[in-house]
Amino acid sequence: MQDELVLALEDLAQGQQHLAETRMRQLLARAPDFAPGMEVLAMALAAQGQRTEARELFMRAAELQPESSGAWMNLGNVCLEAGDHAAAEAAFVRASALGAEDVAWLLGYGLSLLGLAQFGEANRILQAALIKEPDAADVRLAYAQSLAEMERFEELSQCLRGMNADALDPGQRQAFAWLLAQAGDDLAAQDVYRQILREAPEAMESRVQFSLLLERLNRVDEADNILKGIAATSASAVTAMHALAAARILRRQQQSDAAITCLATGLQRQLEPAMRAQLGFELARNHDRLGQVDLAMQALSAAHTAAEAAFQQRSSGHQLPGVLDWLQQRLRRAAAATWQQERVDGLPEDPAFLVGFPRSGTTLLERMLDAHSQLDVLDERPALEVAIEQLRAADGWPGDDLDKGLCELAPSSILALRRRYWNEVQRHLQPQGRLVDKYPLTMTRLPYVARLFPKADWILLLRHPCDCVLSCYMQAFGSNGGAKAFATLESTARTYVAIMEWWHEQRAYSPARVHTLRYEDLVGDVSGELARLMGFLSLSVEQQQFAFDNLAASRSRRINTPSYSQVVQPLNAGAVGRWRSYRAHFNEEILAMLAPWVTRYGYTLD
Known part of the structure; x- marks a missing residue:
């Protein structure tokens, strides 16, 4: 029997699955309980796509060899291929109890945990596998997937660096393209998707993913053409991701009724919380476009519920900080005058920081500034x-006591931190002019900036507090970027108050040169507001700054903000006062929280 096993394994190695199957069926006809023969037959069947019978054979082989870790490993892998992640996990746990601990076990167990949405534990297991075999493409892609699920996109980008699409099999190549897109490496992702579709035009999942990427890059017509390439015979297999891609394109084509119908189809499916949240937020956008306020709010409530469930999946088993805990990092007394001394260290001119509460219009202003010949914008x-x-990881750092920590910084430490900042900037951008660092909530890092960049300028953009709150509530910021803070209108209002209170308190303690403008004034008087802002930056207005929408539409890099679709459109005041349509959903508690800020910034609640 051993000779026949060896011959069958040689058949498999040579791609002769049918011959291996015949040999093993003949062997098992003589010895029906010969477990190794069952395993080789199962391998031959699995290679031919006959996974149901293969799984039954692996299960029987494991029952006959309950002390064999290899038998349970085989069962776990075939369960993975069948999409039964719970059964796969159970099999891999049995294998572990019998001593399995190599890379194959780590990979299989990690993939089963990914399938069960146990992302934190999967990440830990797959990282251990990668440490053991850093050159294994399947291991690296699995670990990268865990990083993507946890929205650790900077680490994801580093993980994918150096991988070669040509060295991957078709399935790995598809995963690689999607992960590149998640990491924001848009040009590389496009190249891989085009390669996939040249070789396999019928690859439906890659078409859907590629269309989502192109829409995200504001190339709507291309996205539409890619999606329409899905054969009509595949229509019955439309996935939730397909529904999402189609709905986004329809909305961009001013067909919100059709988008809503498309989304309803997707939402009828059994979905993971993260996908259900994405479909829900897209549904709300379309109801909002049609003026269907109550339906939009219903969709948002469901979307935030799903986003919370997705957040719980991602954070399971991990101790997380409170929603606004970082606001405890603050000065308690005025900074020393020495903080304002200019630093001559051969590094670029200190940046201008473009900030504001999220959804205040910073992306619009960023596009105007990026159009200037002497400015370069780092986009979120x-x-x-x-x-x-x-800085905070350094030995002896005193926690949230910024008075002590920042005051005691040695010149050498400040220089090292400034260099670290500029090195990170240059990973994304090679500034030729002065840098504008646009990251709205950098406003909550005022003391750090005051210490490290004493000649920095600040551009603070304000917007009606009620419009800010509504717009944040309506956006899908991602599970790590707003699932808690923006879960309800009430929590969003509390977040707004906490951040603006923090800003004004810290302004009293931190030296800062700030130019403040309001979104409503900017869209109402672009020439005047832009002239005043450019004067603050000691620059002249350039004519191309008024054609920011054309420049934004032609750029190859994505616009890293939920409002990416709006900044390729001509300027309009349509978003001003939108909250009034939703006033019935702003209860008295919310309005009472926001009223002092409405008055302070020159707005009204009328």
């Missing part, structure tokens, strides 16, 4: 956060 990349993380 956490360069400053990287430097702050390095």
Whole structure:
């Protein structure tokens, strides 16, 4: 029997699955309980796509060899292929109890945990596999998937660096393209998708993913053409992701009624919470476009519920900070005058920081500034956060006591942090002019900026507090970027108050040169507001700044904000006062919280 096993394994190695199957069926006819023969037959069947019978054979082989870790490994892998992640996990746990601990076990177990949405534990297991075999493409892609699920996109980008699409099999190549898109490496992702579709034009999932990427890059016509390439015979297999892609394109084509119908089809499916949330937010956008306020709010409530469930999946088993805990990092007394001394260290001119509460219009202003020949905008990349993380990880750092920590910084430490910041900037951009660092909530890092960049300028953009709150509530910021803070209108209003209170308190303690303007004034008088802002930056207005929409539409990099579709359109005041249509959903508690800020910034609740 051993000779026949060896011959069958040689058949498999040579791609002769049918011959291996015949050999093993003949062997098992003589010895029906010969477990190794069952396993080789199961391998031959699985290679031919006959997974149901293969799984039954692997299960029987494991029952006959309950002390064989290899038998349970085989069962776990075939369950993975069948999409039964719970059964796969159980099999891999049995294998582990019998001593399995190699890379194959780590990979299989990690993939089963990914399928069960246990992302934190999957990440830990798959990282261990990658440490053991850093050159294994299947291991690296699985670990990368865990990073994507946890929205750790900077680490994801680093993980994918150096991978070669040509060295991957078709399934791996598809996963690679999607992960590149998730990491924001749009040009590379497009190249891989085009390669996939050249070789397999019928690849439906890749078409859907590619269309989502192109829509995200504001290339709506191309996205539509790619999606229409899905054969009519595949229509019955429309996935939730297909529904999402089609709905986004329809909305961009001013066909919100059709988009709503498409989304309803997708939402009828059994969905993971993250996908249900995405469909729900898209549904709300379309109801909003049609003026269907109550339906929009119903869709938003369901979307936020799903987003909360997705957040719980991602954070399961992890101790997380409170929603606004970072606001405890503050000065308690005025900074020393020495903080304002200019630093001559050969590094670029200190940046201008473009900030504001999210959804205040910073992306619109960013596009106008980026159109200037002497300015370069870093678009929502956490360069400053990287430097702050390095600072706070240093030995002896006194927690949230910024008075002590920042005051006691040695000149050498300040220089190292400034270099860390600029190195991070240059990972994304090679500034030729002065840098404008656009990251709205950098406003909550005022003391750090005052210490590290004493000659920085600040551009603070305000918007009617009620419009800010409504717009944040209506956006899908991602599970790590708003699932808690913006879960309800009430929590969003509390977040607004907490952040604006923090800003004004810290302004009293931190030296800062700030130019403040209001979104409503900007869209009402572009020439005047832009002239005043450019004067603040000691620059002249350039004519191309008024054609920002054309420049934004032609750029190859994505616009890293939920409002990416709006900044490729001509300027209009349509978003001003939108909250009034939703006033019935602003209860008295919300209005009472926001009223002082409405008055302070020159607005009304009329």
